[in-house]
Amino acid sequence: MTQETQSTPQLDRADTRLRHDAGLSGALRGFTDRVRSGDLGMLPVVVGLLLISVVFSTLNPIFLAPNNLVNLLFDAAAVGFISLGVVCVLLLGEIDLSIGSMSGLASAITGVLWINMGIPLPATILAVLLSGAVVGLVYGFLRNRFEMPSFVATLAGLLALLGMQLYILGPTGSINMPFTSALVRFGQIMIMPAWLSYLVAVIPGALMVIGGIRTNQRRTAANLSSSGMSVTVVKAASLTAALVLAVFYLEQGRGVPWMFGVFVLFVMMLDYALTRTQWGRSMFAVGGNAEAARRSGINVQRIRLSAFVVCSTLAALGGVFAAARLASASQQAGTGDVNLNAIAAAVIGGTSLFGGRGSAWSALLGVLVIMAISNGLTLLNLSSSLRYMITGAVLAIAVIVDSLARRSRASHGRA
Amino acid sequence: MTQQQTGPDRGEPILRLRGIGKQFGAVTALEDIELDVHSGEVVALVGDNGAGKSTLVKVLAGVHQPTSGTIEYLGKPVTLDTPGKALEMGIATVFQDLALCENLDVVANLFLGHEISPWRMDEVQMEVRAWTLLKELAARIPSVREPIASLSGGQRQTVAIARSLLLDPKIIMLDEPTAALGVAQTAEVLNLIERVRDRGHGVILISHNMEDVRAVADRVVVLRLGKNNGVFTAETSHQDLVAAITGASENSVSRRAARQLEPVSENQ
Ligand SMILES: Nc1ncnc2c1ncn2[C@@H]1O[C@H](COP(=O)(O)OP(=O)(O)O)[C@@H](O)[C@H]1O
């Protein structure tokens, strides 16, 4: 924050035309600039969540009751996993329309292998994940080898996987899972101990501060400008306060579901992979300009393959979690609004349908919005017909916001 | 008119092309192309629009596969089947269309595909290296943390050139690198080409600017309609070069030059 006093200009501060946003006011100014130019980031989803909370809690105070929110988190985890996979394919500008069917097939396989055939649960889950990976490999192969648009390939997959789900479930069409089993307890009642929830709530803020200090030290050592700690500290403090408050509130009810905790862990892992590894950088590059990525030496086909595999595998895992939540594998699993909810969640959270923009966190925030809407409408005793229509409208709005923001970014030179 | 020179200061041959041909469906973009590049040598590749210069560069960059012919690199026959392979072997390219990812920032673009520590990218070290590379080109880029989309054409071209230097290649191909650059930056790029040559590397320069070509090229290879049309030195007269590029001594350029002289002679 004290660049002016230094004798040798820092490497990145030589150009006088650049405004240097230092300190808190600078950070705020940078943020408003970005939003104005259409780089909305997480803003729409935060605004959306606030709106939803206000509207639904005035219509029915139960909406904000701690235990209702705990239920909401249980529901959110399964769709969240699916949505997390969707983020990967959307980043490449591809789509997977078969995620619902994949999750349904996954729950059917779980039921057949685990309940009907008595195979141990870990082996069953491994088999389910493998089946998801194989489906992803097929999509990737079709895309790479035949340049089949993923839209078409996965639409075909939607039907084929649904057929497989019905086939392996057989004439009875539904397999119940024992309520005493670990999987179902995980999906319905297992709650993280309070101390662990609080610990998890302070970790992101702590990591932010530690990472910020280390980055600043390294940048200063390398004669680069450092952004100053005040911004980082304020950000970390408000994040920690929000998370601790959320945990405190949930603890007034049952507490934080393990299933949701595992989901958040996966979000953080994918976020690391996307932002800090070469693989993640390549994903953004292929989504932004595939030919440029290829000419930089990136194996575009392998990146595509990996994205489809991650997507289908996470959809399969989501299917297992959905089965755990419902304590059954049925013909209805993965049908209805699952597909749309998962894709809508990613888009609402800020991952662009046009490729090259997005984040793992968009799955988390988006799925909270979608599930909050669905939960709120259910509390109002609205039928699923109305719920579908409203969710469809929300997705449409999210896509419109995405398109408008994209146009605005283009005119502001921000890709 | 071909005057193949073999100066004593020319180094080892890095690249040797024999009978390279490239078909795009019915279009023959390249036919029976011969080209040698030695270490410490700048070869200019000139020709009219559509002569096949960019196609030849893309063949050498591993972007296109030649339909016929052989490529020898450092004395061994090679197949350049992917851009990644060409880069690994030390053939770097600045493409005419730049090939940058607009959604990524300057640092990300410079290091694309070759990030420092792939499992935990070292952003600080990459940023320092980025500034060093850009300084070498006297680049006017305010921030390397802005997406490429926010840069001007010339700034993008500088980024593309800087990127080609990243892996310390044996040979650099620049396809019209100065087309969008200002006066000072063009001079920097020409300086850079000479520095790269003095380090003992080979350079292939494509340019429509004969002044630039003359300034740095050791040899001038002319392509015309996808075929070799002579190899010249920088001393060759402008007229002869234009004749080779357009294919006749009687051409639109000479006619234009003659027309401009005419009124003067009539007045006298
Ligand atoms: N990808 C392509 N597909 C079909 N034709 C192409 C392609 N690339 C180049 N060509 C054709 O090859 C010829 C040479 O083009 P190019 O190498 O770009 O010329 P230049 O010398 O101006 O760089 C042109 O006739 C062009 O139409």
Ligand SMILES: [Mg+2]
């Ligand atoms: Mg060209």
